[in-house]
Every structure is written in structure tokens, then in C-alpha cells.
Amino acid sequence: MSESHPPDSHFKSLTEHSLVGIYVIRENRFLYANQTVAEIFGYTREELMSNVGPLDLVSEKDRARVNDSIKARLSGSVESARHSWEGIRKDGRTVVVESYGARIDWQGAPAVMGTLLDVTERARAQEEIAHAAREWEATFEATNDAIWTMDLNRKVLRANKTTELLLGKGIEKLVGTPCFETAHGMQGPHPNCPFDECIKSGRRATREMEVGDKWFQITCDPIRDRAGNVVGVVHITTNITERKRAENLIRESEQRYRMLVEESPDGIGIFQDGKLVFINSSAVRALGYQSNEEMLGLKVEQLIHANDLEGALDRVRRRLSGETGMYPTELRYLRADGSHIPVEVVATPITFKGKPAVQFIARDISARKRAEEERNKLQLQLHQAQKMESIGRLAGGVAHDFNNMLQVILSYASLASQDVPADSPVLHFLSEIEKAASRAAALTRQLVTFARKQAIRPLVLDMNEAIQGTLNMLARLMGEDIELAWVPGQNLWHVKIDPAQLDQLVANLLVNARDAITGPGKVTIETANVVLDEAYVAAHAESMPGEHVLLAISDTGCGMDKETLSHLFEPFFTTKEKGKGSGLGLSIVHGIVKQNGGFINVYSEPGKGTTFKIYLPRAHGEPKTLPQPKHYHLPRGNETVLIVEDEPQILETCKSILLESGYSVLTARTAYDALDLLKEHNGQIHLLITDVVLPGMNGKELEQKLVKMYPGLKTLFMSGYTENAIVQNGVLEPGVSFLSKPFSPSELIEKTREVLSKPTGT
Helix, strand or coil: CCCCCCCHHHHHHHHHCCCCEEEEECCCCEEEECHHHHHHHCCCHHHHHHCCCHHHHECHHHHHHHHHHHHHHHHCCCCEEEEEEEEECCCCCEEEEEEEEEEEEECCEEEEEEEEEECHHHHHHHHHHHHHHHHHHHHHHHCCCEEEEEECCCEEEEECHHHHHHHCCCHHHHCCCEHHHHHHCCCCCCCCCCHHHHHHHCCCEEEEEEECCEEEEEEEEEEECCCCCEEEEEEEEEECHHHHHCCCHHHHHHHHHHHHHHHCCCEEEEEECCEEEEECHHHHHHCCCCCHHHHCCCEHHHCECHHHHHHHHHHHHHHHCCCCCCCCEEEEEECCCCCEEEEEEEEEEEEECCEEEEEEEEEECHHHHHHHHHHHHHHHHHHHHHHHHHHHHHHHHHHHHHHHHHHHHHHHHHHHHHCCCCCCHHHHHHHHHHHHHHHHHHHHHHHHHHHCCCCECCEEECHHHHHHCCHHHHHHHHCCCEEEEEECCCCCCEEEECHHHHHHHHHHHHHHHHHCCCCCEEEEEEEEEEEECHHHHHHCCCCCCEEEEEEEEEECCCCCCHHHHHCCCCCCCCCCCCCCCCCCHHHHHHHHHHHCCCEEEEEECCCCCEEEEEEEECECCCCCCCCCCCCCCCCCCCCEEEEECCCHHHHHHHHHHHHHCCCEEEEECCHHHHHHHHHCCCCCCCEEEEECCCCCCCHHHHHHHHHHHCCCCEEEEEECCCCCCCEECCEECCCCCEEECCCCHHHHHHHHHHHHHCCCCC
């Protein structure tokens, strides 16, 4: 290898550390992307390579154009292309990207390799330049001065609208002619024109000229080419008649200065001998006073917050002593009503009316402070979300293992109670064991719900009908002293949610509202259709735009302070007395709302009650009618069932339960044991009952193998939580039969019969 061709490792190091994004793509998939590409769009490289397609990074308005360009290069009709387009970062912000790409051969197939450069700042700078040019053009046309440009022969090249008003002639009659002909009606230059002086000196030249009863100031500024040579003149005619007629030139000068100060959006004032001797209108308005006169004479300590006063006075003393290099500082100015606003102040020593003074220019930075607070708030929300996710992951894992242990306890207690005489005291002990295990199971279900790992079956529902059907139960939940008001919205849109989740959500919020009320009170349930716009979404971090159904639950209870609100949805956080709450109720509400694509806002103040507003996305389709449960004796069967469960005690109890119900039962602790067992089994297998989470091969993978061996095989999955083996985003796949641990013997028997009785293929 020659020295002009460094080894591949050098090229790899070059691409990996390049400040330019380098990529290789094919068919909307990244084959390679360096770290700079990931940083431009706010993703990790792993996300780009696995989850994000190149076109996902292109804004809607540019996607078709970029896609066509990629296809053209892949097909070979275009060898390379360079263009700019708008990209979408992971956080939703836009970037302007300049890309160059060419067709290459990558691992035996065509691909596009190219570079990306973030030119957002350059684009913004170009827009600012264009904006400045537009502003200059607007100023040129809007100014009260007559302005025109001329070449070295005094020929007018361009003039503004004020020139037309001044001369009383159309601009078209002036442009292209010598200025002295149209402006003065002369055959040669006006003797008092500063044009020649400007050309000769290469500097601005100014003359005052009297025309009739008016005075004008004529200013000529040289126009230079890139080499610095004078190639023309800007001619500005200013009517100074009023200034010339003024008797007091000093007062006139002061008046012009005051105009500039008064028009400034910043507050400008002058302190002298510790008192305010001048203030502009912007400062008067910002500080809430009625007039300038009301403020004049105020002392420094009456305008600056006490905590900032000493530092401000120290800076003023240093400026008056001649110290330089001081930067703007932030202070709090006191308003007329006693409140304060944050300002950025620059103080300058001046002479005012012959005496030393300090002039200050103060800019209101309230908006900037609010933006900083909002940014900090969003950062805290991010940390809170990450904390909730970590706790949820822990809670889900604990619940899974705990459910396995509870399954053993419940199953053995139930089986043992069947063989104990009805008058035996042991039966009472077993019953208490079952009750305690059931309460523990309820707690683990709360943990699983909080962790959002429970399997759900969402249906399209009419929320009004669903709540209406439970009002009597909910009213009993409230008690006699609390009025429950129901205000259903008219023509309410439908939502898609598991009915059991909706019941749990409403019940948890009502219990929370009830416990917040001491003595008589009122709880109100309301529903309504709402459409959230971009302005609302911008002000509420977790919200999404579009059509939603609002569920609002308000109480007249004690309310909450900001500190309590900041921890409201944290698991195990409670303000109730010890033993009167698990601290999971509102965490579960938050988990249910998020799992169903919604969001929740809470409004509360101490002593003024609380309102929970839950927004669920609108669902289309007809609402489903929930089947009513049927009551019958435990069914029996004679089919062959294969049970696969890695917990030996659960495996043994499930086998005993089904054997007693007439089934033939085969058991295995892993998927691989099950496959080995079936090699020696000559009969049919009618039902597979398997844990979702198994060592090595999971339950879903085992089912896929056994269906090929036993066409028509039916499957019942069971688990303490589901992860993603049979669930998509927490929602059971259509046709999947699932039994949540822990379950009772009767639940296992009924579910087994239910699955076996289903027609094949459903």
C-alpha cells in the first residue's frame, strides 16, 4: 500500500471524527451514519441504525423532493446531487441541512453515500441579512428625507418617494437626468451643492441651502467600490426650516435627544445626588407609574430592590471613580404597586446640567426569565419521567416474581381446603391464608398497572354510558355527607380504553377526592369534547394537539400546595395517615392515562379544592357492548393439555387442578423440555398452557413451533406481567388468550374450558 492511500482504519477514523455528517443509505435505511449525523438530529447512532429511516428525518414539505433525489441516485439516472432541506430533530425542533450524495456500490448493491452539514445558523444569518436589507429598503422609502444616488456625472440613479413629494415631480422624471436640471431647473451645478467637495475629499460633505422660504440641509456621502474608489454619491436632502427658525438651538438639540430617548423601548433615566432627575416614558410604563412627574425625585432605594441595592450603589461608585470594562448587570426594579421586575442595566457616568450624574438604560427581561423558568420546568419534568420509568421497571419486576409466589400460595390453599371437613378449624385458617394472598395479589396488580405491564383489551366506548352505569356504586363510595354531581357532555365523542381501566381510573380519583374532603362536600364528574390547538400544546408539555374527550373530576376538599403537586404521581407518595393509603392510586391513574395515549393536568390550591382533567384521544367506530358474565358449575374435560412453567410449585398445582377436572396433563419446565417430551408422545395435544416468560425460548416462540406439529392446537398464556412477547404496547394481540397470575383454581378451570371450546382459528 502506497503512502498516498492510507489504511482503511485511517479513513474510518476520519469519518468517525469528522465535523461533517457522513452517511450511507439504501431504501430508507441507514447502512452507516457517523456520530455527527446523530448529533445533528438529536438521536443516538443506535437509534438511527435500528429505528429511524432517513426520510423520517426530513420535514413533510421536503420529504418528496429528497426521496425523489435518493431514488434517482440509486437508479443511476443521477450520479450525484447537492441540495438543502429542512430536517426534523428527535425533540421536534427543525434544522436546515445541506447534503451532498452520490451513488456508490456498497456490499454488492447500489447505495447513496454522502455528507450532511448543519447550516441552520448560516440560513438564519442569511435570513437576517435579507431582513436587514428589507428593513433598509423600508427605511429608504419611509424616511422623511429626500434621498437619491448619483454617479460621478451627477446623473440620478435612484430616488425615494420623499424626493417626489419634495420636488412635486414624478421620480421617473428625475432618474436618468442630471440632478441640477430637475431639482433646480439649472443648466449647471448649484454653487452651494456639496457634491464636488464630497468627491474630492472622499468624505461626507454637508451644506445648508435656502430655497424660497425654506431651509434644507444637503448631505453627500461617497459611494465606494470594493477597491475603495469613489464611484458615486448618496445625496440626502433634509428640510431644516423649523430648526433654523428656532431661537434656542440648545433647547432644540435637547428636544431631539429627548425624542430619541422617549421612543426607546428600554427604560432610560438619570440619577443625580441620589435622586431621579430624568426618566423616559418606557420606564414609567414598565414600573406602573402614571406620569414622569410622579417618578421624578424618587430616591435610589425607592426604585431598586433592597437585596440588590448595595451591589448597585457599589457599581455606580466605581463607575463615577472612572472604572471601565463593566458589563450589564441584572437587578430587580420596584414597581409602583410594590412588586418587582427583573431588568438588565447598563450605567454610564455623564454630566447633566453641569453636574456629575449617572445615566442608566434598563431592559425588562421578564420574558427571558419566564423562558428560563419554563426550560427548567421542562428539565424537571424530564427527570421526573425518567424516575417514574425506573421505578415502574422495578415495580413490574417485583410484581412478576411476587405473583409467582402468590400463585403457589393461592393454589395450595384452595386445593387443601377441598379435603378439609366443613367443621374443621383448619378450614378457617386456610380461608384466612387465601384472603391475605388475595389482598397481596391486589397490591401486585396495582404495581403491574403502575408499571404499565398489564395486558389490556381496549374497546371503543361511550364514556358517558360507561360512567352512568357505575353511578350508584360510585355514590356509595362517596358516603352520605358528600354530594356526587354528574354532568355528562352532549354528543360526546368515543374513546378507546379497557373498560376495567376506565372503572379503576374513575374510582381511584373519586376515592382521592373523598379523602380530601372533611365533613360535607361535593365531587363533580364532567365530560366534554375538546379540540386542543398548538397554543395549548406549547403551554402544556405532555399534551398533544387534536380532538380529545375530557374527563374532569373536581372536589371541594382541602386542595394541595405546589410542593405536593410536584410529587403527586410518584409511586408510594401519600399525604394520608400511615395505613390509610398505599400511595399508588394516582400513580395508577397516571399509568392508565399514559398507556391509552392521553395526558392529565391537575389544578389545585390550598383550601380551594382540586380538579383533575384527563384528556383521552378521540376514537372512531361504534362502541362495543360488554358481555354479561355467566354463572355455572366448574366445567370438566377429557382433552390432553401440555403445561409449560418454570416454577415447579406452580407447575405441580396447575397439573393437580386439571387432573381433578378430568384432563390428561403433560408438564415441562422449559420450552426445550417440552419439545423433547413431545418427541416420545404419540397422542394429540389439544391445549398448550404456557408461561410467557421462560428461560431460553419464551412461550410465544414455543407456541409457533408446536402449531406446526399439532395443527389446530390452542394456547393459553399466563404470566405475572406480559412484557412484549404477546402484547403490543400493553394491548393484547387479537385472538390471544391470557390468564394473569395469580389466579384461583376455578379461574384456571374456567379459562381452560373457554379456550378449548373456541372454534379453531379464533
